[in-house]
Amino acid sequence: MWRIRAFEERVGELTRADEVYGLVHLSIGQEGVAAGVCGQLRADDAVYSNHRAHGHVIAKGAPIERVLAELMGRENGLCRGLGGSMHLVDAEHGFMGATGVVGGNVPLALGSALASRLLGSDAVAVVFFGDGAVQGGIFVESVNLAALWRLPAILVCENNGFAEFTPRSAHTNVERVGDVVAPWGLARETVDGNDVVAVHEAFGRFLAGARRGDGPMLLECLTHRLRGHYEGDPARYREALAAEEWQERDPILRLQRRGAVEGWFDGRVPGRLEHEARTEVEEAVRLARESPFPPPSLVSELVYAGL
């Protein structure tokens, strides 16, 4: 979670300095979900994400310096600068892709799940999406098929109550995403997405079940994105969270507090982890700045496979 937090905060700065270019969506506040879920997955478990994917790709194992290089459009980026923030792919670590159009990733995950089953593997597919994606037609088409074919797919909804600039209540009169999928009989649970222990525990149960063939499932993680929809969004459509309230909800601080109470780690560990994370991110910034831009001719090379 600290690695994601340090990364996202730095990316925010780099975006304002125009070193990270274009449209960027940060996941500060939602780290608990990425960490709680991805930490339990294998490299052969396929993960799909949406436009707010930095946390997911890092938690799934992508090297931070290559993620940052991609955001800075460099040759050393995960996609050699071709994809950018919304189209990160790290196939080596099973991060099969972030997509920029809401809901478009859900059927992709079903495809991976289907392939896994056909290959006789117990690998699962996980797809991250927001509450806004749930009202899209593509979502229910996917839910029906996943249920009908009992695919080993785990749908993880980061319900932060907002779809871009609009609250959930403007999109539907069904408050809980879990209630939307209920008619199709998916195993489902709603957890506090900012309690990384709860996320880890609930997802762990689903993961074990999916590997056994009990899929599909939906894990709804109630969370909060601290920043606007995109970097630069003044977010006038919602009330800013008071600092004290954020302290209560911050997934990192909550784990810190709980860890201290439960004796999981001594008091120096959180500070050390933060320091290590920020150091790693600074090193990534240095490496990314040193990486050259890709040659323009690259644009024509990858239009078709096999040429």
Added chain:
Amino acid sequence: MAHELPYIAAIAEAIHEEMERDETVLYFGQNIATSENDPFLQAFGSDRVRVTPISETAEIGIAVGAAFAGYRPVVELYMAEFMLVAMDQVVNEAPRFHYMSGGQVKVPIVLKAGYGFTCGWAGQHTGSIYGMFMGVPGLKVALPATAADAKGLMTASIRDDNPVVFFHHYLLTLEHGEVPDGEYVVQLGEAAVRREGGDVTIVALGWLLGKALKAAEQLAAEGINAEVIDPRSLAPLDTATILESVAKTGRLVIVDQSTRHGSAAAVIAAEVASEGFSSLRAPIKLVCALDATIPYSEPMEAYLLPDEAKIVDAVQQVLGFAPVGV
């Protein structure tokens, strides 16, 4: 009289004025009217102005159904690519009902979508895909390049009894321009000659109009006088104005942000080659995006796209050819 407005505000002004003038005009889509201070909501109320979920098929389909029932919806779609998930409603439903019903129903809807946002929005948010819509019978396509036209074409689109896809260029969003006060209509199907000249005709679309005009200045310094035409709408397409210009200049360069095949440039080139061949003294030259998905990284993105240098180069090429088949 006129006032200065940014391009995006000129579009909103047109929608607002038409909603005042005609109570059957509706305005809905994602992320609009969610705050009670929203000017549209305050002026027209939540019957006529609504936010929708992320449901493009339903948004456009609802517009069609409301149009069957006598209303004139404007649907805010934000980006051209977001229409793709709902292509059935755009191509297969909205433009076909007037015809299939033998004229009984009309579908006066406007689908407002931005395009061409080539400044790091990467592969799925930057397309110039108007070519997909140009040839659909019954569907009209508006493509304003100035703030004034943004207002005038939106007004015309709302008043049109047919479905209109209104594409506004994202890179023009904050471009200021003189916008006429009050009622202002720019008819669909009327191109504008933005600069007169006798040596070559340059047809340029949307954001590239500005680049073409700059290229024309550069060429003028070299003694080449370019005529620059802004088509303003792609369906109906004002081929007559383009043909008239080519009859004068004999040479045609078309500047289009989309890739070659399936582009507006390809359609215009085919029209001129077919109807104006005897005017041409050189082959037609297309300055389009290279054939690739728009990449994220800045130097690669710039490499793909038309720019002033490429336009100047194309003009010099068409002037360097010997006349064809004299």
Added chain:
Amino acid sequence: MPDQGLDRDRLIWIFTQMLRIREFEERVKRTFEEHPGVIRGHTHLADGAEASIVGSLAAIGPDDQVLTTYRCHGYPLALGTDPTAMMAEIYGKETGLCGGYGGSMHLTDVSRGFLGTSGIVAQGIPHATGAAYAAQIRGKGQVVLGFFGDGASKQGAFHESLNIASLWKLPVVYVMENNSYNVVTRVEQEDANAAAGQPLAIKAKAYSMPSVTVDGADPVEVYENVSEAVERARSGAGPTLVESRVYRLSAHGNIIAPPGIPLHFPEHEAITVFGNAEEFEAAKRGDPVPRFRARLVTDGTLSAEEADSIAEEVRGEMQAAVDFGLESPFPAAEDAVKFVYA
């Protein structure tokens, strides 16, 4: 009116409309054999669904509106559209309901609230939703009935439309005619709820929408449930999903073939694809038209002679429709470029 229940006149009206639809569809089907080449393309018949269609339409008033699917012949008949114009349209004639421009799949009669028919599965659902939105703004208490099949409930358009209708409390009643088949696919093969033995109406819970499953072979049961939903919509309380269990007695449509190969209706897919003749035979035994006739005669609403007399009139009416269609001229070829733009 719905809240007056079904008196004798109304019951006879229902019976008559069911007969008219059945006879019309039979005559369409017979045209393939008796006049090959007259009907082109793909035609879909509603024989077997008459009770559901008429029972639903008995619940609405003259200002209400209806949208449906390409299986659209039954609805305008019950709404009062002229069957001669309908047959002429199916035959592609100039005198057709849409001037020959649309054909079987796109019947439209705006004057009777039959607003326009799409040939694409589920895409009429958002259209019905939009018409209901218009009705809500207009504020005259109109209600819209949106009909579609079970296959449509897997389309994104279904999900998006029902969600919005529920959120905005639109005055629409969604009637899903579940005939258990999507062309050559059985509903259990493609629907997670059906595969689990559940009614499809359960999907409405995803939208906080009330729903009900009814026997679509019983026009009175359909009428009672759709009426309740119509009242609810009219009162401003929002939409309802009515799942109406029906069985179509014809195949999905006529065979698909290029020009030169005579078109015809094959046997029902239950037999040709699933080898389940028994299912089809059972459906024929439960045919809603003779079933309703028997009920009315048994309970004394109608005598057998009166029923026969109505049937005779209906046969005459539809014969006239066929004759009119056959005799009517084709549109002028150059009319093909009219109506591109309004």
